[in-house]
Amino acid sequence: MPAVAPEILVWARETAGFTVDEAARRLPIGDARGSTARERLSAMEAGKAEISRAMLVKMATLYHRPLLTFYLAAPPRTGDRGEDFRTLPDRHTDAEPLIDALIRDVRARQSxxxxxxxxxxAQPLPFVGGMSVAAGPDAVVADIQHRIGFDADSFRAEPKVEAAFNALRAKVEAVGVFVLLIGSLGSHHTAIDADAFRGLALADPVAPFIVINDQDAKSAWSFTLLHELAHLWIGAGGVSGPHADGRVEQFCNDVASRFLLPAPDLATVAIDRQMNLADIASRVESFADERRISRSLVIYRLFRDNRLSEADWRALSDRFRAEWRQRRATQRDENRQANGGPNYYTVRQHRIGTALLRLVERTLGEGSLTPTKAGKVLGVKPRNVVPLLRYVATPTTTRSTSSRSSGHF
Structure with a gap:
């Protein structure tokens, strides 16, 4: 087996966010020959003890690194996130390695x-970097609406917020943007909280990608999609969080919020500064539900329109977030107790998106893409590529009934 540089082991562990003690415990290494697990791992990282391939495989899994990475001569440079638009209070230190791993994976797929x-x-898409913050949010809203053919009445006519998001996503993908739903590295142990990471825009002129954290509330997905789309429009790719303290983030929030809730509609929200928070919350909830948007979006627009004080806006934001977390916890408990779960291929189809699936289906059929690379592009095992494509191509009404049922801004 080729030699492994000790500094690679240290780099892989540290960039994954583990101390020596944590890594030794989770690999697991175990005590042996009079040495503790910590001492054994330290010896490997110092080049004083041999490391087996089986242990490297465990490290690759725990550290979220390809196995081949461990055979590099030296640690690679830190991956490019683009600009990080999150403010420091948004940071969850333990989530940063997961976010880095997610971005590495998406960038590889985009490449x-x-x-x-x-x-x-394929020709460059003219809208990627086609406008600037100086144009103002209303101009960007108008251009996005024109290019994707958005119709507010059709959006609001959808039965649920997720259906409305799916309709919006289809229009965005139709103009050449790949939209993925990713909120983990493949297991609930690697789920990334929306308070740490909300979305990602990779502003490539030929293959622009948007990633939405599906750990966030479904009612927030449409807003995040439009927020990241605004990033593409001004050519400013990067990572976004839940708060908008910076100029670019506030601009993209204004684009997304005005897109989904224009001024004439905002004027119909029947609240004023004299009302108590409970009454405001009730009216906002009804208004948001009717328009298939999140309550957090509505109160943000009210705050920006000076119809809510900053204190009330923040109080309502905390209230809505707490209520959503409680509902999510309850739903997870119910799901654990229920039999079955979502069909694997249904879940994958929804997370990957139609645009990427169609590209893979076409290029795989033409022979320009191998099943192995197709699996990497789609984020699935190579053996699941063809079954997934067949499942997507099968009309919903003819799919086997034996499949398991799917039980803020």
Missing amino acids: MVRSLLDDED
Whole structure:
């Protein structure tokens, strides 16, 4: 087996956010030959003890690194996140390694997609970086609406917020943007809280990607999609969080909020500064539900329109967030007690999006993409690529009934 540079082991552990004690416990290494697990791992990282391939496989899994990474001669440079638009209070230190791993994965997938599109002589999309903050949020809203053919009445006619998001996502993907739903690295142990990471925009002119954290409330997905789309429009890719303290983040929030709740509609919200918070919350909830948007979006617009004080806005934001977390916890408990769960291929289809699935289906059929690379692009095992594509191509009404049922800004 090729030699492994000790500094690679240290780098992989530290960038994954583990201390020596934590890594030794979770690998697990175990005590042996008079040495503690911590001492054994320290010896490996110092180059004083041999490391087996089986242990490297465990490290690759725990540290979220490809196995081949451990055979590099030296640690690679830190991956490029683009600009990090999150403010310091948003940071969850334990989530940062997971966010880095997620971004590495998405960038690798984007690189392969870009290569496929370059082979097809795909032309740059004119809207990526086509406008600037100086144009103002209303101009960007109007341009996005025009290019994607958005119709507010159709959006609000959808039966639920998730259906409304799906309709909006389809229009965004139709103009050439790949939209993924990713909120973990494949297990609930690696779920990334929306308070640490809300969305990501990779502003490539040929293969622009948007990632939405699906750990967030479904009512927030449409807002996040439009927020990240605004990032693409001004050519400012990067990571976004829940707060908008910076100029660019506030601009993208204004674009998304005005898109979903224009001024004439905002004027119909029947609240004033003299009302108590409970009455405001009740009216906002009814208004938001009717328009398939989040309550947090409504109160943000009211605050920006000077119809809510900053103190009331923050109090309501905390209230809505706490209520959502409670509902989510209750739903998870009910799901654990229920039999079955969502069909694997249904979940994958929803997370991957139609645009990426269609690209893979076409290029796989043409022979320009292998099943192994197709799996990497889609984020699934190679053996699941063809079954997934077949499942997506099968009309919903003819799918086997034996499949398990799917039981703020």
